[in-house]
Amino acid sequence: MDMNSVNIEEIVKQVLSGMTGQAPAASAPAAGTSAGGAIPATAHVAMLTELEHYEIKEFPMPAVGDDDILVKVEGCGICGTDAHEFKRDPFSLIPVALGHEGTGEIVKMGKNVTKDSAGKPVKLGDKVVTCMIFADDPDITMYDLNKQNVGAADVYGLLPDDDVHLNGWLSDYILIRGGLGSTFFNVSDLDLTSRILIEPCAVLIHAVERAKTTGILRFNSRVAVQGCGPIGLICIAVLRTMGIENIVAVDGNEQRLAFAKRMGAETSVNFKDFKGIEALAGGVKDAFGGHLADFAFQCTGNPMAHSNIYKFIRNGGGLCELGFFINGGDATINPHFDICSKEITTVGSWVYTLRDYATTFDFIKRALGIGLPLKELVSDTYPLEQINEAHQKNLAMTGLKIAIINK
Numbered sequence: 001m002d003m004n005s006v007n008i009e010e011i012v013k014q015v016l017s018g019m020t021g022q023a024p025a026a027s028a029p030a031a032g033t034s035a036g037g038a039i040p041a042t043a044h045v046a047m048l049t050e051l052e053h054y055e056i057k058e059f060p061m062p063a064v065g066d067d068d069i070l071v072k073v074e075g076c077g078i079c080g081t082d083a084h085e086f087k088r089d090p091f092s093l094i095p096v097a098l099g100h101e102g103t104g105e106i107v108k109m110g111k112n113v114t115k116d117s118a119g120k121p122v123k124l125g126d127k128v129v130t131c132m133i134f135a136d137d138p139d140i141t142m143y144d145l146n147k148q149n150v151g152a153a154d155v156y157g158l159l160p161d162d163d164v165h166l167n168g169w170l171s172d173y174i175l176i177r178g179g180l181g182s183t184f185f186n187v188s189d190l191d192l193t194s195r196i197l198i199e200p201c202a203v204l205i206h207a208v209e210r211a212k213t214t215g216i217l218r219f220n221s222r223v224a225v226q227g228c229g230p231i232g233l234i235c236i237a238v239l240r241t242m243g244i245e246n247i248v249a250v251d252g253n254e255q256r257l258a259f260a261k262r263m264g265a266e267t268s269v270n271f272k273d274f275k276g277i278e279a280l281a282g283g284v285k286d287a288f289g290g291h292l293a294d295f296a297f298q299c300t301g302n303p304m305a306h307s308n309i310y311k312f313i314r315n316g317g318g319l320c321e322l323g324f325f326i327n328g329g330d331a332t333i334n335p336h337f338d339i340c341s342k343e344i345t346t347v348g349s350w351v352y353t354l355r356d357y358a359t360t361f362d363f364i365k366r367a368l369g370i371g372l373p374l375k376e377l378v379s380d381t382y383p384l385e386q387i388n389e390a391h392q393k394n395l396a397m398t399g400l401k402i403a404i405i406n407k
């Protein structure tokens with residue numbers, strides 16, 4: 001490990017040092033035994049066995065090795081990535097236990113497990129989440145993983161099925177294995193809904209960190225956020241929590257725009273009210289009181305929206321494009337008018353680093369502390385048995401964040 005990563009590790013530890021878990025410390029049973037009553041002989045896993053079809057499979061409870069943690073799952077959010085897997089299996093993982101936005105309680109752990117990935121102590125009864133990023137380097141992102149080919153994706157919820165089977169959070173038990181490069185965090189001081197939102201919130205912590213590298217995003221910046229799905233709405237919440245108040249939300253859905261205002265946007269612009277990009281840019285300018293945006297976040301997966309957003313930004317302004325987690329096709333821009341002559345500084349953002357994950361825990365507490373309705377993002381909940389219905393609801397896009405909550 002080089003000096004740089006040691007420093008980063010220290011920073012992560014410092015960020016988390018204020019988070020003393022409020023889990024039942026006094027009443028926690030001795031290490032290695034069950035926390036919340038007897039552990040059943042079998043576990044249930046929602047296994048995607050074919051396109052658009054999960055089966056609830058029952059497996060024997062696996063042995064818990066010295067470096068492993070058995071977690072009783074409380075809930076798990078359904079993500080856009082799960083939706084892609086459900087519909088098309090682009091990663092050829094079927095049969096696969098999905099679910100990476102999950103959280104639950106440690107009910108059994110091996111004798112070598114004493115600390116989480118940030119160095120915070122863990123004990124039976126603590127509430128944990130896993131992270132998609134490995135421990136090797138806290139500053140690494142998924143982008144680096146692609147580049148460096150760090151081996152098989154040891155990511156819970158995207159692991160191919162194996163003889164353990166308890167590989168995803170869409171289940172009632174999951175086995176976090178020390179042998180994999182897995183990272184996990186003790187987040188006992190966050191409630192269940194907040195814990196389910198950690199993973200998507202980390203995406204926006206990272207995007208805002210990327211935006212800050214431009215030097216353009218400042219305390220009193222005028223910021224346009226285009227797209228008010230969960231990603232855009234959390235973006236607004238992060239900006240607002242940082243103290244940025246001059247936010248204009250752009251979407252075509254009035255309900256989402258109304259929520260964007262509750263999340264911290266000062267004004268909203270419905271793109272359907274405008275004919276043509278010049279008129280829409282005029283609408284955004286009016287919303288800022290006659291100014292274009294200093295900075296814009298592109299939070300839709302629509303190539304046309306990418307083409308449009310440059311017109312909302314002032315000369316010398318900045319753009320963070322984060323709407324294309326997957327390939328959404330090409331977008332047309334005019335390099336002269338859109339980037340060159342305006343001197344726009346653009347950053348892309350993809351997933352997050354381990355450090356962003358730690359920052360996210362603090363963000364959630366602060367956002368709730370200033371009264372933002374972050375938890376209302378979880379719009380619909382289903383029991384595990386209704387996993388297929390939950391996924392169909394997610395595909396229908398009539399809610400915001402769909403989650404499985406175990407009984």
Ligand SMILES: NC(=O)c1ccc[n+]([C@@H]2O[C@H](COP(=O)([O-])OP(=O)(O)OC[C@H]3O[C@@H](n4cnc5c(N)ncnc54)[C@H](O)[C@@H]3O)[C@@H](O)[C@H]2O)c1
Nearest residue numbers: 227228229230231251300301302305322323325349350351
């Ligand atoms: N960078 C990352 O790491 C990362 C992570 C997760 C998701 N994403 C991406 O973020 C995007 C948004 O995710 P989401 O869950 O909020 O999706 P979503 O589909 O729920 O929301 C997108 C919103 O954009 C709006 N929209 C569509 N076209 C528009 C246009 N031309 N102008 C303005 N608004 C428009 C829609 O009405 C919708 O409310 C997705 O495309 C996803 O791939 C990126």
Ligand SMILES: [Zn+2]
Nearest residue numbers: 079080101199
């Ligand atoms: Zn996700």
